[in-house]
Amino acid sequence: MIKFILSVLTRARNGMELSKHLVDLVTNSIEALAKHVLIMLTAEKGGITLEVMDDGIGIKDEDVRKALDGEKAPRGKGLRLLREETGSFSYRSDDRGTSVSAFFDKTDVRGVGDALIVFWQELSITDITLSTTSPRGVYCFDSRLIGEKYGDLADIQTMVKVRKDVNYTLINLFGGNEE
Amino acid sequence: MKSIADINAIREQMKSKVLIRDNTKEGETHVFVGMGTCGVQAGAVEVFNAFVDEISSRVIKNVRISRTGCLGDCEKEPMAQVVTPGAQPVTYVALTPDKVKEIVEKHILGGNVVAEYVK
Amino acid sequence: MYRSHILVCGGTGCHSNNSANILKAFNEELAKNSLTADVQTVQTGCFGLCAVGPVVIIYPEGAFYSGVKVEDVPEIVSEHLVKGRLVERLLYKEKATGKTVKALSDTNFYKKQTRVVLRNCGVIDPENIDEYIAMDGYQALIKVLTSMQPQEVIDVVLASGLRGRGGAGFPTGRKWQFTKNAVGDVKYVACNADEGDPGAFMDRSVLEGDPHAVIEAMAIAAYAIGAQQGYVYVRAEYPIAVRRLQIAIDQAKAYGLLGKNILGTGFNFDLEIRLGAGAFVCGEETALMTSIEGNRGEPRVRPPFPANKGLFGKPTVLNNVETYANIAQIILKGADWFKSMGTEKSSGTKVFALGGKIVNTGLVEIPMGTTLREVIEDIGGGVPNGKKFKAAQTGGPSGGCIPAEHFDIPIDYDNLISIGSMMGSGGMIVMDEDNCMVDIAKFFLTFTVDESCGKCTPCRIGNKRLLEYLDKITSGKATLQDLEDMEKLCYYIKDNSLCGLGQTAPNPVLSTLRYFRDEYIAHIVDKKCPAGVCKSLLQYKIIKDSCIGCGMCQRQCPANAISRTDYIAPGKKLAAMAIDPAKCVKCGACMSTCKFKAIVKE
Numbered sequence: 001m002i003k004f005i006l007s008v009l010t011r012a013r014n015g016m017e018l019s020k021h022l023v024d025l026v027t028n029s030i031e032a033l034a035k036h037v038l039i040m041l042t043a044e045k046g047g048i049t050l051e052v053m054d055d056g057i058g059i060k061d062e063d064v065r066k067a068l069d070g071e072k073a074p075r076g077k078g079l080r081l082l083r084e085e086t087g088s089f090s091y092r093s094d095d096r097g098t099s100v101s102a103f104f105d106k107t108d109v110r111g112v113g114d115a116l117i118v119f120w121q122e123l124s125i126t127d128i129t130l131s132t133t134s135p136r137g138v139y140c141f142d143s144r145l146i147g148e149k150y151g152d153l154a155d156i157q158t159m160v161k162v163r164k165d166v167n168y169t170l171i172n173l174f175g176g177n178e179e
Numbered sequence: 180m181k182s183i184a185d186i187n188a189i190r191e192q193m194k195s196k197v198l199i200r201d202n203t204k205e206g207e208t209h210v211f212v213g214m215g216t217c218g219v220q221a222g223a224v225e226v227f228n229a230f231v232d233e234i235s236s237r238v239i240k241n242v243r244i245s246r247t248g249c250l251g252d253c254e255k256e257p258m259a260q261v262v263t264p265g266a267q268p269v270t271y272v273a274l275t276p277d278k279v280k281e282i283v284e285k286h287i288l289g290g291n292v293v294a295e296y297v298k
Numbered sequence: 299m300y301r302s303h304i305l306v307c308g309g310t311g312c313h314s315n316n317s318a319n320i321l322k323a324f325n326e327e328l329a330k331n332s333l334t335a336d337v338q339t340v341q342t343g344c345f346g347l348c349a350v351g352p353v354v355i356i357y358p359e360g361a362f363y364s365g366v367k368v369e370d371v372p373e374i375v376s377e378h379l380v381k382g383r384l385v386e387r388l389l390y391k392e393k394a395t396g397k398t399v400k401a402l403s404d405t406n407f408y409k410k411q412t413r414v415v416l417r418n419c420g421v422i423d424p425e426n427i428d429e430y431i432a433m434d435g436y437q438a439l440i441k442v443l444t445s446m447q448p449q450e451v452i453d454v455v456l457a458s459g460l461r462g463r464g465g466a467g468f469p470t471g472r473k474w475q476f477t478k479n480a481v482g483d484v485k486y487v488a489c490n491a492d493e494g495d496p497g498a499f500m501d502r503s504v505l506e507g508d509p510h511a512v513i514e515a516m517a518i519a520a521y522a523i524g525a526q527q528g529y530v531y532v533r534a535e536y537p538i539a540v541r542r543l544q545i546a547i548d549q550a551k552a553y554g555l556l557g558k559n560i561l562g563t564g565f566n567f568d569l570e571i572r573l574g575a576g577a578f579v580c581g582e583e584t585a586l587m588t589s590i591e592g593n594r595g596e597p598r599v600r601p602p603f604p605a606n607k608g609l610f611g612k613p614t615v616l617n618n619v620e621t622y623a624n625i626a627q628i629i630l631k632g633a634d635w636f637k638s639m640g641t642e643k644s645s646g647t648k649v650f651a652l653g654g655k656i657v658n659t660g661l662v663e664i665p666m667g668t669t670l671r672e673v674i675e676d677i678g679g680g681v682p683n684g685k686k687f688k689a690a691q692t693g694g695p696s697g698g699c700i701p702a703e704h705f706d707i708p709i710d711y712d713n714l715i716s717i718g719s720m721m722g723s724g725g726m727i728v729m730d731e732d733n734c735m736v737d738i739a740k741f742f743l744t745f746t747v748d749e750s751c752g753k754c755t756p757c758r759i760g761n762k763r764l765l766e767y768l769d770k771i772t773s774g775k776a777t778l779q780d781l782e783d784m785e786k787l788c789y790y791i792k793d794n795s796l797c798g799l800g801q802t803a804p805n806p807v808l809s810t811l812r813y814f815r816d817e818y819i820a821h822i823v824d825k826k827c828p829a830g831v832c833k834s835l836l837q838y839k840i841i842k843d844s845c846i847g848c849g850m851c852q853r854q855c856p857a858n859a860i861s862r863t864d865y866i867a868p869g870k871k872l873a874a875m876a877i878d879p880a881k882c883v884k885c886g887a888c889m890s891t892c893k894f895k896a897i898v899k900e
Contacts (some may be wrong), residue, residue: 019224020224023224024216024219035360036357036359037360038305038355038358038360040303053303053357055357055358055360077216077217081220092301096358096382098358099300099301099358114224114228115224117227117228117231118224118227118228120245121245127360129305129355131305131340131342132342132343133340137343138340139342139343140305140307142362144362156231156235156242156244157235159235163228180554181554181555181561183440183444186431186436186437186555186561189432190431190432193429193432
């Protein structure tokens with residue numbers, strides 16, 4: 001079922017950036033026992049739509065409601081912050097998996113590489129795919145190919161290489177510094 | 180315009196960032212960085228990456244950096260727990276990238292817990 | 299919101315492999331199944347695994363499909379998207395065990411290589427001069443400028459035994475010595491980055507991955523011979539290499555490593571890029587230089603050699619990219635270090651671009667003296683699909699083939715020449731039992747005939763005639779006299795052409811004649827192509843014991859070439875059909891019509 005939650009709360013001026021919300025959403029997916037997570041970044045309407053789709057166990061509508069309404073939600077306040085800062089988000093969830101989508105009105109992609117490598121140790125059990133579309137081009141990164149493209153997963157130097165490559169590519173494709 | 184001394188300075192500075200050397204430590208040190216929403220809001224991603232930067236630039240082997248859930252007090256985020264082989268886990272609170280530098284140097288490399296940042 | 303995302307790789311590797319059509323097919327198939335509102339198709343960026351493309355990833359399952367064809371799309375949609383079942387046969391099988399990914403350095407592909415020329419490629423960011431400096435970049439230049447005399451530099455290069463990597467293998471130290479000895483105040487240093495051999499991309503990789511190595515080496519060469527200006531002649535078909543090289547030159551200039559008074563030592567050296575315009579002959583040294591001067595790329599008589607009279611009439615050192623890429627390390631690590639690799643007469647390593655019928659295609663750098671067997675079997679992973687190795691072509695259009703009987707030959711300049719081939723710039727094309735050696739010779743001749751500048755008659759007309767002979771042979775119209783005449787013509791062209799292009803153009807013919815003469819004879823006498831490649835020599839035949847005599851083929855034949863025989867096969871009721879090869883136009887209509895698999899092509 002598709003739920004679309006609107007909110008009249010004003011957006012926080014200095015809040016978490018897109019990359020931080022990304023960490024939150026991927027964390028949710030992993031905690032939902034996802035084996036595969038897709039992160040999609042699409043440049044549109046002067047901003048970026050972030051969508052995170054996973055094949056985890058899903059989340060019930062009432063749990064989403066609880067997370068948004070209560071002060072101390074059962075799983076944390078990530079979704080509430082997401083709504084506060086982007087105005088609204090949409091999601092879809094069933095036992096095949098969940099996807100969450102939110103629109104950020106800036107094109108700031110700084111820190112996405114940093115956010116991605118936070119999940120480094122999880123990569124042996126959860127695959128992460130990052131697919132981006134912007135006027136300057138498309139890009140894809142899949143964690144299954146790290147060994148072949150960048151080097152040994154056990155090496156911290158590889159984390160640095162991946163972070164650098166992702167950050168550099170995304171900044172070139174999306175612009176990065178606009179406030 | 181650079182002098183020969185300038186070129187050599189760049190080389191020393193960049194060398195460890197690009198080269199990989201062997202390290203003689205045995206057993207693995209594990210760093211857990213709390214990555215709950217409060218942690219992320221407070222700067223846990225920067226702290227995590229600071230650990231990655233420090234450890235990779237000093238070319239320290241046998242260290243694993245992972246994320247973990249909330250480590251306790253949400254007011255004291257970002258928090259990280261350092262577990263060196265043979266020693267008790269140490270939980271550091273209210274971390275910043277600068278404090279991470281110190282911890283890597285003094286605790287992970289030097290073996291001395293940095294008391295002022297402990298929980 | 300979409301319940302599924304289909305990501306189709308849109309990188310150039312997969313693109314040329316049909317990914318656009320696959321995307322279209324998905325959209326059509328989804329529409330057919332009324333799934334357009336639920337499933338989004340996205341053309342995404344390159345995954346980097348071009349060898350297993352086209353790649354398709356479907357979420358939320360994260361299924362990684364590789365080698366997807368347009369024909370696979372309906373199955374993927376109906377099985378995966380409608381029924382929720384993964385299509386197992388298309389799932390990408392990681393070459394390592396399960397999820398644990400093997401470190402790149404553990405694979406045979408890398409273990410057997412000695413990366414000297416390619417040491418920084420893939421390791422540093424080529425657009426960051428600081429990373430080059432971190433890898434001891436420009437230390438050789440510092441050493442040369444502060445503690446070595448020009449003659450000492452040449453002595454080291456001479457002692458190292460470094461030979462030109464562009465193909466001729468002329469001792470680099472000697473070339474620098476001649477140019478240093480030449481009379482004149484104005485001298486030039488030049489780099490041949492034209493890399494015209496089809497299938498070769500060694501130089502391109504160095505320019506794209508480690509451009510500073512070339513810049514530093516040219517500055518060292520300039521110091522050694524007394525030059526103050528250098529030119530890099532890059533083929534225009536390498537835009538990324540040109541861009542990276544320009545960025546590197548600009549960065550070096552900003553650091554004062556190029557220009558006036560380099561590092562405060564009083565040494566001046568400036569470097570510029572000149573673009574080629576698509577002519578293979580401009581890889582020849584005199585043609586290259588005249589091209590830089592603004593003229594049509596044509597070679598000239600030597601002597602005088604470029605060492606005395608080169609660019610703009612001045613003494614010039616012209617070396618290949620790979621040759622330069624060795625210089626800095628020879629200066630830093632010493633001549634003995636370089637000589638410790640390779641063979642006595644060919645020291646150091648060589649970069650090869652491995653292509654054709656081999657499992658691991660790509661660039662490999664090996665110490666001279668490595669056997670062909672090690673390159674093909676250990677590093678290259680062998681010939682795929684269980685086929686038998688037939689020959690390896692080295693030296694591109696100027697080179698020759700190495701047959702299986704020389705599998706254990708240690709690769710170096712002199713050994714290859716002794717068996718009728720040559721090192722060349724490094725292209726190595728592997729051929730198996732399904733390649734026709736006459737056809738291969740024809741392929742290379744077609745290239746050289748096209749690229750001949752036309753200045754001298756033996757090359758311009760001789761090679762054209764040579765190609766005509768090969769055409770005659772591959773279409774079954776040649777005689778043994780033709781073969782004899784063709785061979786004589788080859789030697790004539792070699793002896794009388796003005797430049798290397800003409801002089802080496804007959805090499806593929808001579809080399810294949812030497813080791814595969816029987817194939818030529820088969821084409822001429824039996825009018826057959828043993829490998830089954832040359833189309834005009836293929837014959838359509840009806841297997842009389844399989845033919846049931848229905849006569850469908852006869853009805854389809856546009857040339858009235860099929861008639862009924864008297865032979866009735868055992869168990870059949872009607873007499874078999876037969877094809878008259880003299881009338882057959884080889885259209886294949888009979889073969890596609892026959893439902894009994896009684897017609898074959900051989």
